[in-house]
Amino acid sequence: MNQGRALLTASHLSKHFTTEDGLLHAVNDVSFEVKQGEIFGFIGLSGAGKSTLVRCLNLLERPDAGQIIFDGQDMTELNPQGLILARRKMGMIFQHFNLFLQKSVYQNIAYPLYLAGEKEDRIRDRVMTMLDYVDLKDKSAAYPSELSGGQKQRVAIARALAANPKLILSDEGTSALDPETTRSILTLLRKSVQDLGVTVILITHQMEVAKSICDRIAVMEDGRLIEEGPVEQLFVSPKQQRTIRFIQTLEDEIGEQDLKALSGGRVFRLTFPGESARQPILSNLIRRFDVEVNVLAGNINVVRSGKIGYLTIEMAGDPAVVEAGLQFLTDQDVNVEEVKHG
Ligand SMILES: Nc1ncnc2c1ncn2[C@@H]1O[C@H](COP(=O)(O)OP(=O)(O)O)[C@@H](O)[C@H]1O
Ligand SMILES: [Mg+2]
Missing domain, CATH: 3.40.50.300 (P-loop containing nucleotide triphosphate hydrolases)
Structure with a gap:
C-alpha cells in the first residue's frame, strides 16, 4: 500500500x-x-x-x-x-x-x-x-x-x-x-x-x-x-496546554463533585499509557511515599492501538513528599496535570 x-x-x-x-x-x-x-x-x-x-x-x-x-x-x-x-x-x-x-x-x-x-x-x-x-x-x-x-x-x-x-x-x-x-x-x-x-x-x-x-x-x-x-x-x-484543555472539555467525564479533595490535598489528573500499568504504579506511590492518596475518578479510554487510563487522585501530606510523589509518577511515564479548584 x-x-x-x-x-x-x-x-x-x-x-x-x-x-x-x-x-x-x-x-x-x-x-x-x-x-x-x-x-x-x-x-x-x-x-x-x-x-x-x-x-x-x-x-x-x-x-x-x-x-x-x-x-x-x-x-x-x-x-x-x-x-x-x-x-x-x-x-x-x-x-x-x-x-x-x-x-x-x-x-x-x-x-x-x-x-x-x-x-x-x-x-x-x-x-x-x-x-x-x-x-x-x-x-x-x-x-x-x-x-x-x-x-x-x-x-x-x-x-x-x-x-x-x-x-x-x-x-x-x-x-x-x-x-x-x-x-x-x-x-x-x-x-x-x-x-x-x-x-x-x-x-x-x-x-x-x-x-x-x-x-x-x-x-x-x-x-x-x-x-x-x-x-x-x-x-x-x-504538548500544548490548549490541547489538554480541549481534551478535557470534550471528555467531560469527571463530574465537578468528583474533583473535590477529600483530605484537603492537591488534586491531579493522571494519564496512563495502557490499562494495566496504573495499579502497580499507584501501589508503589503509596508504599514509597508517605502521602495519602484518594482516587476521585477514573476511567479507561479505548483507542485504536490500545487503551489509555485516566485517573483523578488527591494527594495529601507533607508538601515536599507530595512533590516527590509527583516526580515519581512522571518518572513512570505517567502524564500528570494538577486540577485547580474553582
Ligand atoms: N460561507 C460562510 N460565510 C461566513 N462565515 C462562515 C461561512 N462558512 C463558515 N463560516 C464561519 O466560519 C467558522 C468556521 O465554520 P466551519 O468551518 O463550519 O466550522 P466547523 O466545521 O469546525 O464547525 C464559523 O465561525 C462559521 O460561522
Ligand atoms: Mg462542520
Whole structure:
C-alpha cells in the first residue's frame, strides 16, 4: 500500500469570511500532511473551521492563501477540467448523507460513474460490487426514504468509493448516527482503507470517533491547527496546554463533585499509557511515599492501538513528599496535570 508517502500536503492554508462582525479567519495558516493509507482526523469544537478546511481541500471553497498538493498535483493551479478530474479522486461523505432522494440506491451509486462517462455494463458491475461491499445487495431498488441512517451512510460510502478514489473526505459522517451504527460505519471505513488502499480524512467533533479510528489526529481551534500527532501521543502526552484543555472539555467525564479533595490535598489528573500499568504504579506511590492518596475518578479510554487510563487522585501530606510523589509518577511515564479548584 506504500504507506508513508504523502497523498495530500496542505501548506499555509487560509480562508477568511467577511461577516457583520468583521473579518473571520475560519482557516488560519493551516499546514499538514496526510500519508497514503492512513486515517487522519481533524477534531475541534463547532465553529473551529473544520468544514471550511475540508471544502478548501477539494476547492469547493477557494483558499485565500496556501497550497494543496494532492496526488502530485497543485490543486489551486488546476484548470476547471483538471479540477474535475482531481475531485473524482476525492470521495466525500457528509453528516446528512446527501443522497439523491428521488433516485434509487442503485442510481445513487451509479451517478458519479455516469458523470465520469463510464460504459453501462461497467457501471452495473461496479455498482453491484459496491452494493455487495457495503452489504446492501438487497436494497438496490430501494429509495433513501426506505433506509435507516446507517444504511443511507453505507450507500453514501458506496457512492464515494465507486469511482475508485484515492481519498475519502468524511465531514461529520457519523455525527447523525447512534453509537452502534457509528461503530459499524467506522468499521466499514477502516475496512476500505485495508481492502481498497484508500486514505481517509475524517472530520469530527466526537472524541470517541476520532480516538477509535484515526491513526493521527489534528486538533483545530479558532481556525488554527493547534497540535497534531499519533492518537496515543495526543491523548497521553499532549504538548500544548490548549490541547489538554480541549481534551478535557470534550471528555467531560469527571463530574465537578468528583474533583473535590477529600483530605484537603492537591488534586491531579493522571494519564496512563495502557490499562494495566496504573495499579502497580499507584501501589508503589503509596508504599514509597508517605502521602495519602484518594482516587476521585477514573476511567479507561479505548483507542485504536490500545487503551489509555485516566485517573483523578488527591494527594495529601507533607508538601515536599507530595512533590516527590509527583516526580515519581512522571518518572513512570505517567502524564500528570494538577486540577485547580474553582
Ligand atoms: N460561507 C460562510 N460565510 C461566513 N462565515 C462562515 C461561512 N462558512 C463558515 N463560516 C464561519 O466560519 C467558522 C468556521 O465554520 P466551519 O468551518 O463550519 O466550522 P466547523 O466545521 O469546525 O464547525 C464559523 O465561525 C462559521 O460561522
Ligand atoms: Mg462542520
